[in-house]
Amino acid sequence: MADSEDSSTKQLCCPICLEPFDTPKSLPCMHTFCEKCIRKHASNLSVEGTQSVITSCPVCRYPIPAPGAEQGWDDWTSKLPDNPLVLSLNASNVASNDVPVYCEPCATLGKQHISVAFCVTCSEYLCQTCYSCHTRYKMSKDHQITVHSVREYQSSNITHEAIYMCQAHNEKFTYFCSEHRELCCMKCALRNHRKCKHLLCAEDRVNDVTERQDFQETLENLDILWKMFVLLTDNREKSLETIGQQKSDVIKTIKDWSRLIKDKVDQFETATIQELEQICKEGTIIISDQVVECKSAIAAIETSQRMLIESGKSEDPNKVFVALSKVSQQLWKYLQKYDRIENRSKEIKVRFIRDKNLENIQNLGTLGQISSGTFRIPKLSPSFPFKGTCMIPSIVKLESPVTFNAHVNDDKQQCNITSGVSLPDKRIVLCDQKNGRIKLFDKCFHFLTHLQLLSSFRSMCIVDERTVAILSDSQIHLVSVTDSLMLLRSIKVTTQCYGLASYEQKLMVCVNGDSILMYDASYEVSKIIPSIDSGVEKATSVSPDGPKIHYIKQDKIVTMDLNGKKLETIESNELKGVISIAVDKNGIIYCCGQMSNNVVLFSQEGRQLCVLLSSDHGLKNLVGIFLNDRNNKLFVFQSNSSQIKVFSLAL
Secondary structure, three states: OHHHHHHHHHHOEOOOOOOEOOOEEEOOOOOEEEHHHHHHHHHHOOEOOEOOOEOOOOOOOOOEOOOOOOOOHHHHHHOOOEOHHHHHHHHHHHHOOOOOOEOHHHHOOOOOOEOOEEEOOOOEEEOHHHHHHHHHOOOOOOOOEEOOOHHHHHHHHHHHHHHHEOOOOOOEOOEEEOOOOEEEOHHHHHHHOOOOOOEEEHHHOOOOHHHOHHHHHHHHHHHHHHHHHHHHHHHHHHHHHHHHHHHHHHHHHHHHHHOOOOHHHHHHHHHHHHHHHHHHHHHHHHHHHHHHHHHHHHHHHHHHHHHHHHHHHOOOHHHHHHHHHHHHHHHHHHHHHHHHHHHOOEEEEEEEEEOOOOOOHHHOOOOEEEEEEEEEOOOOOOOOOOOOOOOOOOOOEEEEEEEEEOOOOOOOOOOOEEEEEEOOOOOEEEEEOOOOEEEEEOOOOOEEEEEEOOOOOOEEEEEEOOEEEEEOOOEEEEEEEOOOEEEEEEEEOOOOEEEEEEEOOEEEEEEOOOEEEEEOOOOOEEEEEEOOOOOOOEEEEEOOOOOOEEEEEOOEEEEEOOOOOEEEEEOOOOOOOEEEEEEOOOOOEEEEEOOOOEEEEEOOOOOEEEEEEOHHHOOOOEEEEEEEOOOOEEEEEEOOOOEEEEEEEEO
């Protein structure tokens, strides 16, 4: 029991000062520190007073962006988000101890009066005088106040009270903005969401919330994440055991070999073992940190589970809805943390190599060398299917679509838009396959001009700010985009072409023969990347950072590196007839299904996130999509239709 209390107390201590949290602030990596501690840590990392980029979180070494030159460290740390759970747990800890609890309104005047009551509505301790005033004033006389057993009430109820309160205004969350997917108090709604069309009263949405499917799915997903981190923790602990065993084996080899050598070798033995100790120590530190992160995540997930279960028992449906919304927003962060730990996992492999010249001991400088190297630990890839749509990353939020007509007056046929791109100035270039035209529109979708090409267009991409490339069956057309469209040149490809993508002015063309041709800036083939799969249907996209190429193989999306090594294979039962994909700046993959009439999102690790668009959004006969990362627009093209749907994404 004492160990449990010590562990609980330790969880409420700042990792830097090892004291109870004072104004706990959370970093993007989800680690929490005292505001003054993280300010001191950040300023110490600056060079000669300049505010350079913070290299890492003190715990997990996750890089944290620093403030700009116009913003000081005090302002930067004050704007870091509070950790309401730590605040409430600290309050609960205080309430369960014999430390005097003082009146909070009096504290603002610099006075210390012992509290005799606690206002649940205001979440404040009150002395006798303030309590009397509180019950007389018109605005506060109806507040819920507990007078007897203040500590007992607080230790059982305050733990999760802070999570239902707006940290900016200290008021209860009463609204939910579906456009921004944010909980709002009354002041937030009036100040920040006046123009939002979908501002909902929380009470209208929380009836029977504990019986709703998404409530149960959230609990199940928390359990799934908990199991994932338990497995990951076990895996990393086994890695620590492996390093320890390797260390023991190498030491035994060193000692066995040293026994065959005369006294001269003894001085070399110590130096060699010290080298081994250092290598193993560095590897152990990294994996030990990962184990700590995993256990911290498990504790956080368990806390979220308890909070949801407790809120489900609450008679206040608003609390249940707020708790569910809060936890749902954390799920994506937990999953990102899991992927980050797993992706950077490396294990040290060490062995001892005996010196062949050991017979000539007088010429030796060392006993031998410690050969070490790192290799990627295979992913666990647990088959845990997440439930519902609560795992949608918060960086992708769908807003209302806009429809514009790509048909122009002198078009002879109905449009069939198959692909498009957005220029840096936000102008749009579209391929109208049926009319054989490349069309240029301004950022407001007003038609500007067109270029007639007698080709069957397959796809297009941006080469540079003023040049686009259009792929036909066996040619690449380079088109200049200024106030007009002009064909610069056509590059003949000796075989059938299927897909086109670009990265840093390099063109990547998927061709018949199961390979991808890479063209350099002079449009000469600089590299042929072989594909592992046969029957490649279409190359679709290159990841924003360049090294990953995505292409379609039947109903699967395959990711490979620039050497043809397969990295991931993505498939989904909800995606049929994959015809087009795009990758955004966060690495999220958008897949368009022609037969399933939907757009499905996947993480860069291949995990399905959600069905973003479907026939419920009025989609049918899809032929392609393109993503404009500059203004966060998703363009959806439908077969034999002049109408293009443009969905806004809050990224």
